[in-house]
Amino acid sequence: MQFDPFVIPFNIGLYFILIYAVARSIIWFRELSRPDKLRLQRGFFGKAFGQSLKEIFLESLIHRKILKTNLRLGYMHMSLAFGWFLLILFGTIEADIFGKSHLNAPYKAIFFKFFNPDHGKTLFEAGYSFLMDLILAFILSGLLLAVFKRFSSKAVGMKKTTRLKPLDKVALTSLWLIFPSRLIAESLTSGAYGTGSFLTGTLGSWLASFLPANELAYPFWWLYSLSLGTFFVLLPLTRYLHIPTELFLIFMRNSGIKTGDKASTFSEVEVHSCSSCGICIDQCQMSFSAGINNMQSAYLMKAIRNNADTYDIANNCLLCGRCDQICPVGIELSPIRMIQRRAGDSEIKYMNTWKGYFRNKQNLSVPKQNFKNSYDFLPVSNPGKADVLYFAGCMTHLTPSIKNAMTMILNTSGLNWSFIDEKAGVCCGRPLMLAGQDKEARELINYNSQIIWKSGAHTLVTSCPICYKVFKESYYLDVEVLHHSQFIKNLIDDGSVKMNFLHKSVTYHTPCELGRNSGVYDEPKEVLRHIANLETTDYEDENSLCCGGSLGNIMLSQENKRRIAADVAAELTRKNPDYLVTACPLCKKTLAPATQSKVIDISEIVAEAIVTTSTLKKNPERLRKTVKESAGIT
């Protein structure tokens, strides 16, 4: 039986973290809602399991997504995670093959060299040592990057990096110490016994040439064990908890569990899965246009983990969804932000017990009931019957050109339509939701629903993506909800309107609420391609920018909104298009003052291109020609 006291710290750490992991997962599982429990069980014994393993390999070890967005940062994460994984894997095998006995205690694998100092003499052994050195070198290279990143995040190609709390620093140091100490310990031992490969061997023999290698080795083995132990024990208190937590996240997600609209186990698992890699910070326009660097998702996750006040962080955000898009861990960041907003003052705080190893929910809520909105003043309205309803929305009433364009298009379409908020419209409810006031929003939703039901329409067309999203997701309607860009697309497809081709170059700005937040990317572009020369920009689809005017941010000053809009407008008009086209009245209103080029809504350019019924009467063969033919384009 090989044993040495220095392995004790490591063992303590290891068994502690294992037990902790089990306990934690049991607690989390208990807190899961009943349906989620079922989902998880089904997932565990279903194909989700396979997917999860694959994803764990690709994301948790290889860090594919990070590699995609940022090679150096990806390499750093990969070398550490994957490298360490390999080290353990091959270490265990090594211990198993070359060790005195089989099926060893874990520490044997970790401190193999100490217990088998003369290992590595024979050729095959040497080859294996070479492999182990290679892996160690791989990790150390990553570690080197990590150290750089701390001192200049530019080194890993990042503009911003997250700030640390003291405990993180301790854990970080212990993490950093692990592999160097292993390197030196192994090298010294190798040096003493003339073993080791290109890394440990060379370094070892060199050190041994002028140092008492054998005596010096021992303390370094202690250091190695200690740093491992410390790291494991501190792990649950630090952001490094993301390493194990991410596995749960992946399982849960693949089992079909969603974030939902209030704090739950899943949201907590997500919060803990954030590795604070900081990619969301670089992606955030609040950061690179407005120079605000304290409210990005990484900081939100941290604030929640530390039970800090999340009010300002949660509310000072455009909710454009760019970070959700890029997050390598795939955390549903905006939904979590919305949970914080909804909670408002009546937030469930997590009280730390046992120095934060386990957190028990405690409701420190301020009752919200005592100040609720009331919209009982809203009049009963009886809209006429119609097949198609048009809901312009508040913002569209501030951009009458869009209203007029849509009126013109709807008239030309020859459909039986009615304008439900022409005189006095009521807000769709989305702005209240964005402010986290869902109960209040519900009142407006019910009011509008009444009108829509009464009309007996089969289609509802909105000009404002904000309305579109809420009608689509939060209303219980038996009508087809279309954004006007989709509606126009349909009109063109079924030939109920004819277009002229405008010899104009346009670029398209995808509104956040329509694009990332509702998944409507193609219809507007197809409409535009149909009637004009659509130029591409560097910010298409998922990567599109936010105009800055978002109702999602209630705190942002006009000045900063302007700064964001200016940057966006500049980016999208690089090719000096005739029009910068968008599909949202709010985007239009925000971008128009920020640029010299003409900013218009898609409905306006369509109205410009549309062939009116009167002209069709004059030359009927226009009906047979396609748009491009009639424009003389082949």
Added chain:
Amino acid sequence: MTGTVVVVGGGTAGMEAAGQLAKAGLSVTVIEKEKEMGGHLKEWYHLFPDRRSSSEVIDYLMDLVVHENIKLLTGDSVSGLHKKGSEFVLNTVNGEVIHADTVLLATGFDLFKSERKEEYGYGIYDNVITSADLEKMFRSKELKLINGKKPEKIGIVHCVGSRDEKVGNLYCSKLCCVTAVKQAIELKETLSDCKVFCFYMDMRMGGALYEELYRESQEKYGIGFIRGKVSEVGVNISNKLVVKVEDTLAGRPLKMELDMLVLMAGMEMSDGGAKLAEAGKLNIGENRFFAPADHHFGSNKSNVKGLFFAGTCAAPMNVTETISHARGAVTDIINYLNGSKK
């Protein structure tokens, strides 16, 4: 060119005009009732909108009037003015008799006597002061109440003696609004933790950069603006001033305790000017300032050929406008002399 001009009044307009006329080669006599030149500018601390020190402007004007063609009669004033043929004869209090080809009146303005708005208790209640008094305080760097304490809450009343038929002034003095904003800012700069409120009827921020100053006063200094004219002022048991006003935007009367009340005294035709108008049979307008021969292209010409005026004796105007108006007068005078006095 040659010719003699008498400039009555050694304020901003008078000095500017005298300087320019002298440069043009005319021999100029300036009559100033005060011992020193400079007029009202002497009492002012900083000028709006750029808050430069008024002394800088005085220095500029002083340089202008130190000129061999200029004769300065300070501490003297005109007692008689009449025209013989094409020549003017002026008698002064000190007994001088001056003959001149043309006369330029730059008699300036008098500040409205705030005692006339009895209900504001100027001269009766401690710590009710005028904008001019406040400028003096700024100059002397002694901004404090009668009892020596620092004021914590200060009110500023706009339109004192302007736009008020009860005191017979229907016109807008035009500078009080921006002066109020300027002084409010200076008050906050001197006493950062005091609260300042402006009681206004309209904010007339017409001039260049005035509106920007107004915005700054709200954004940077948090000055409070209450729309409504103060109706009366009293004192309470703790000897604080109590103002009664209607907050017309809230549609409710409002009463507020203040440590200090600053009255934005308006501009009126100066007594000297009024006397000269009588002596020289000059037309005066409804606002009692000199009436120009033509409002668009004769704003320096009087109804008497060869007699011109410049500056605030014609209408309320700020320093910039006064200087331009004076230069306008210079052009008219030169044309008049060239055109053989037609």
Added chain:
Amino acid sequence: MENEGKKKIWSEYQKEIADDHFFYVRSCIRQSFYPGSEQFFLDFMRNVLGKDVFENPSHTTCTGIGYHGDIVPFSTIMTVVARHFALMKESGYKNIAISCVTSFGIYTEILETWKHFPEELEKTREYLYKATGREFDIPENMAHTSDIIYKFRNEIAAKSKNLLINKKTGEPLRVVEHIGCHYAKMFPKFGVGGAEFPNVLSGMAEAWGGEVVDYPERRHCCGFGFRQYLIQANRGYSLSNTAKKFSSMKPFKPDLVLTNCPGCNMFMDKWQYTIKDMEGTTYGADGESIPVLTYEELAGLVMGYNPWDLGLQFHMVQSEPLLRKMGIEYNREDKFKTKDGRQMPVPKNLINA
């Protein structure tokens, strides 16, 4: 600073007050509510100063209350006033002394009207002649009786037996002077000291040793407001105004309120009772109410008249606290006795009694 400033203003608002030979016109409500006041005035003028003050029995109300109550048209009231001038002419007087501020306001208003619209004067002459066959002249001098007392305030001070000084402490009494709105607010030039800082009552108070207190609502109306009072449902307005005024003067702990207007005197006196009854609020020092005196009543006290002869017992707020402060002896028993010693019924709910 304050006094110099005020003196400066007063110097601009000095009015000509005749010295002798007054044609006296009474007030409708004073002679019924505070009968001692006019009684004192006549007695003081005739017997103390030996002036000639003439009353004409055919003198009537000026109909001012009806006029301000929108019942009596202007042409009517002008004719009524013209009739008084006619009576004065017939009795051979040129100086009119008016006992009531409402009337005084009416007279000034009418004289100003005639000055600016002579045609109205001619019409009035015609109306009066047609109605009564009388003719009139415009008075040479018109004074409110408080002006006259103001004129002779120093004579009164000279003859004073009790000054407005707290006998115990030697402190001057704090006097709140309330000038009726119609005295000078319409035409400041007709009032001693103008409209903003009137001197007519403060002059008396100071001459007699008192200290005048200035308080934020000094200029505020007593609350009478004619129309507001005459309709019962509207009396809340009247009352609320009085309350506003009193709560503003309360911190100054006034010892008495001095008025020159019958209406003001009546409302500031009687509303104190009403407010006390409604919500138990009192405005004087240590829970008492503030005695409200007319200038004649005060002058009477200063000159040592018997408070009951001055009719102080007919106020709602009794003046004993004031009498005690001034150190004036009074006889409890005589309080509600007639001259010939018969006992009058004693009213209930008197305050400060």
Added chain:
Amino acid sequence: MEKFGFTLSKARVIDYDANDRSVVDYILKREPSLNLCIECGCCSATCTTGNFTGFSLREMNILLKRGENEQVRKKIRTCMLCGKCSLVCPRGVNTRNIVFLAKQAFQKFDSHAV
């Protein structure tokens, strides 16, 4: 009161010094742009709620500044937070946040009062 047939009514005057401005202080601390309001009324004119009720953001601003909180407390509940007001404001006042903060302040102070 039937004894008299009339009552003593409270004065309509805004007693600035007696009023409680904790709500507006709370707002100004977080949204200083409230100071920039020049009471032009553009927000009230475009207001979706104002279309149906007497709710006026302009009036609310002034009443908050004067500490007349009670009227605001009632009316502010009718705001739909649609944000049109912020879009039309010529002075760049972040009106939407002001409403949001006002509600919050009332809620906070109410619950503390409890």
